[in-house]
Amino acid sequence: MKAKNLLSGVAMSLIFMFTLSSCEMDQNTLLTDGVWTFENLTTDSEDETTQSLIALAKALLTDAKLEFQVGGDYLITSPLLDEPTTGTWSLIGDDQLIMNPESGVTSTGNIETLTKSRLSYIETLIDQEMNTYSVTTTWVR
Numbered sequence: 507m508k509a510k511n512l513l514s515g516v517a518m519s520l521i522f523m524f525t526l527s528s529c530e531m532d533q534n535t536l537l538t539d540g541v542w543t544f545e546n547l548t549t550d551s552e553d554e555t556t557q558s559l560i561a562l563a564k565a566l567l568t569d570a571k572l573e574f575q576v577g578g579d580y581l582i583t584s585p586l587l588d589e590p591t592t593g594t595w596s597l598i599g600d601d602q603l604i605m606n607p608e609s610g611v612t613s614t615g616n617i618e619t620l621t622k623s624r625l626s627y628i629e630t631l632i633d634q635e636m637n638t639y640s641v642t643t644t645w646v647r
Contacts, residue, residue, distance in 0.1 A: 533600050536620050537574040542645035544570040544584075551639035560641060572645055580605060603627050615643065623647050 531539065547564040551557060570584035574595055582591040593607035598614075606612040615627030626644040633639060 531622070533597055533617075533620060534576075536622060537595075537597075537603075537625070538576050539622065540647050542572040542574075542625055542647060544568065544572070545644040545646045547641065547643050549639055549641045551633065551637075551641075553633055553635070553637065553639070556633050556639060618642065619644075 544567040547560055547567060549556060549560045551560070566586050567584055568586060570582055570587075573581045575581070578594050578596060580593055580595045584590075591607055591610075593605060593610075595606070596604045598604060601617045603615045603617055604612065605615070613629055615629045617625075617627045619626040624644070624646055626642060629641045629643070631639055631641060
């Protein structure tokens, strides 16, 4: 009887472990497992110029697609932009996303949410008057 209970317990433990491990994905896999669609861009800045620039960027990203490729490249396409944005990406730990465009400034975002269906990261920037503000970018699948 004890052997049967022990065997049953081990079997349940193995099933539980395999179920959990098959559902878990690492950060790289979550990023590269499909194409992301732009959802939103927000800022906590009170500066009108910064708010206007964020509104323009948000408009340009309407219906944009982001693809993180396994080799470390990324591609952003938007129906409102003539050319796609390309560059490289990397993760530092599980919570910092580095995006280095071929032309432009490298950005570091602190990942707020990363699931199969949602990516949200926050960048901390400095405006012309040396005030710090945050920009949150959200993508969905």
